[in-house]
Amino acid sequence: MKNLTIICTLFLVLLSTYTQAICVHEYKINTNLIQGPDFYKGKYFSNDGVTFHKAENFIFNANTEIFVQEEHHTLASDRYNERYLEYYSYSHIQKFINRTRDSWTQRGYKIQVIGKSLEGRDLYAIFPKNIDPNKKTLLMYGRHHGDEGTANWIIEGFVDHLLAESPEFFNQYQIFLYPMVNPDGTEAKRRYNAKGRDLNRVWHTSPSRSLDEISFIHKHVKENVLSLPNIPLIALDMHGSFTEDFIYRVDKNFRNQNFFNRQANFINNLGNRDEFQNGNAQTSNGHPKMGRIYLVREFGINALTHETPRDIRKNGSRKISDLRKQGFDILETIKQLY
Ligand SMILES: [Zn+2]
Numbered sequence: 001m002k003n004l005t006i007i008c009t010l011f012l013v014l015l016s017t018y019t020q021a022i023c024v025h026e027y028k029i030n031t032n033l034i035q036g037p038d039f040y041k042g043k044y045f046s047n048d049g050v051t052f053h054k055a056e057n058f059i060f061n062a063n064t065e066i067f068v069q070e071e072h073h074t075l076a077s078d079r080y081n082e083r084y085l086e087y088y089s090y091s092h093i094q095k096f097i098n099r100t101r102d103s104w105t106q107r108g109y110k111i112q113v114i115g116k117s118l119e120g121r122d123l124y125a126i127f128p129k130n131i132d133p134n135k136k137t138l139l140m141y142g143r144h145h146g147d148e149g150t151a152n153w154i155i156e157g158f159v160d161h162l163l164a165e166s167p168e169f170f171n172q173y174q175i176f177l178y179p180m181v182n183p184d185g186t187e188a189k190r191r192y193n194a195k196g197r198d199l200n201r202v203w204h205t206s207p208s209r210s211l212d213e214i215s216f217i218h219k220h221v222k223e224n225v226l227s228l229p230n231i232p233l234i235a236l237d238m239h240g241s242f243t244e245d246f247i248y249r250v251d252k253n254f255r256n257q258n259f260f261n262r263q264a265n266f267i268n269n270l271g272n273r274d275e276f277q278n279g280n281a282q283t284s285n286g287h288p289k290m291g292r293i294y295l296v297r298e299f300g301i302n303a304l305t306h307e308t309p310r311d312i313r314k315n316g317s318r319k320i321s322d323l324r325k326q327g328f329d330i331l332e333t334i335k336q337l338y
Pocket of ligand 1: 023144145148239240
């Protein structure tokens with residue numbers, strides 16, 4: 001078992017340099033190296049790096065490379081809330097939509113259900129009734145991974161401050177927001193959607209080939225945002241990490257030095273405001289079917305993945321109000337830079 005741990009760690013270190021080292025411990029392993037029932041505990045397995053299953057639902061072939069993602073927390077919501085800052089569930093997003101609907105409407109925005117999750121939950125998009133090709137465009141989406149609830153508290157903070165902005169702000173900027181792309185995973189408190197898919201691995205170059213919930217989100221983004229003559233100035237994909245606060249960006253060679261600098265500029269400016277994020281960045285060219293990578297590669301959009309610890313101890317100093325304030329910091333950074 002000790003040898004296996006060393007091998008796995010080695011794989012993790014090797015692979016994280018060029019594969020998707022994101023908000024999960026993820027690696028490949030040869031099935032011949034798997035020994036003993038302990039290995040299966042707390043892990044999900046996949047043949048294709050997209051659809052993950054628990055061991056009991058997964059067929060192992062001999063001498064095959066498979067993907068492994070480690071599970072982190074499985075606490076039921078009530079027990080979760082005893083230990084951590086309140087879990088952001090699907091009912092929270094519904095309440096949030098209801099609470100802000102009038103303000104959005106007054107600002108000329110509509111809230112539309114653009115599709116349903118596999119289990120029939122609403123997929124929301126918030127965007128201008130009259131899309132203006134000349135305005136500065138902002139794109140934000142969140143919760144590809146159901147168990148990363150803190151991302152939505154930050155989105156709420158961002159939106160509450162955005163809706164308090166002056167009419168001049170709305171004359172200059174327009175936003176497209178997809179606040180919860182994986183409501184089924186959210187309800188199951190699981191990273192994946194109802195089919196076991198990691199939704200941040202299923203952004204194809206065409207929406208019709210993107211999978212499940214992402215096919216709706218992608219179609220809407222493609223038709224309404226990516227069709228604009230001016231690409232969004234920033235696209236933020238809101239996630240939760242199991243380590244610290246940081247932002248994922250691509251490396252210098254993925255596009256060019258100017259693009260790298262543009263990403264760094266946002267990260268550093270945000271870090272000046274946000275004491276938790278504090279300018280921390282990770283460079284990762286991710287997985288080719290990640291939302292962030294799709295936007296950077298195909299459109300040259302300054303897309304970043306925003307990571308905040310997903311499970312924050314309730315008895316610590318950090319509160320939900322701090323998460324909301326991180327959303328405010330994002331807005332202030334956008335206003336300063338763009
Ligand atoms: Zn994530």
